[in-house]
Amino acid sequence: MPRSPLPSVLLWMGGSLAWALAMAASFQLSVHLFGRATSSNDLALTLIYAAGGLIGWLVALPLIYLVERRGGPQTVLAAWLLLLGIVTVGAIAGIYVLQYRTFYAHWHAPFPSRIWVYQQIFTTASALYQFAVLGLRHLLPVGLAMLLVLSMMMARRSR
Template sequence: MKRHKGPAPRPANDNSDFADRLRAARPGWRDAILGAIGWGAAMSLSAQLALWLSMAALTSHYWSLSALVFAGAALAWPPSLALIRFLAFGRSRETAFAAAFLCLSVLTIGITAAIFAIIYRNFYAQWHGEPFTKLWLLQLAFTTASALYQFAVLGLRLYLPLGLAFLFGASWLLARSHRQEKLPSRPVVP
């Protein structure tokens, strides 16, 4: 009888890789705080440059928009970092780069859009109906959808052209510092 020379099959309910991924995904407080400040500053600088290029910063909302973009990016950094480490655990640097690019872009834009939607909804709340009625729920849904649409049309321009360069740079740095953790070796069961 020939013995199988590969790794032993694992039972379907073996979640040890998942637990290892979760442990590896937890960022340290220093990486989370300093990275959030740096990423927020980079995205804020990108928004300021975009405002200067498009309208010579002739808007009364210059600093409000800068603060919005900073807050969205700073709040997006810690979960992005954890998700990047979770997705790239035990994988190559190319995978870490792709995970960083995807997570940073999606979470930064998503969290900033959510903050914008909250601010937008709070402004229009004074004209909405009584809370938790059918009318109020419809107004909440459509106001939020309008805010997200407006952010997609007008707000995404704040990330170009400098934000894209910062995104590539941050993804490259995160991929370069990525350690390809070895998956724990499993004992071979005869």
């Protein structure tokens, strides 16, 4: 029986929820197991990581499926590792940027002004830098290990 060109609903929805929980667990383990202290905003940050995992899965899965139909096992493994990893980190960083921008919007100039554009650019750049320095560490080593295991399982499944 030929494979469907789209992922199943169970894989799409169940996988997105599982990956969201995995990213939230990665954050929590990083904070509590490895002692990477944050502020009193642990719940909000956990939700940011979970939402990034959810969005990352939902966006990466169709892209991975496109690669899966054309490539061999090594290509599928690479697709899971790279696409799911990059899209998940990008989604978490994007949500972080939105939260950062929302916080600083109070002090920004009115919407259509040139100063407002500069403020948006520099606020986004600052948020991405802060996420790169402080946020990515919460995905290591637990999130990376989960990504490796999941990628190997899914690549094996696709054969």
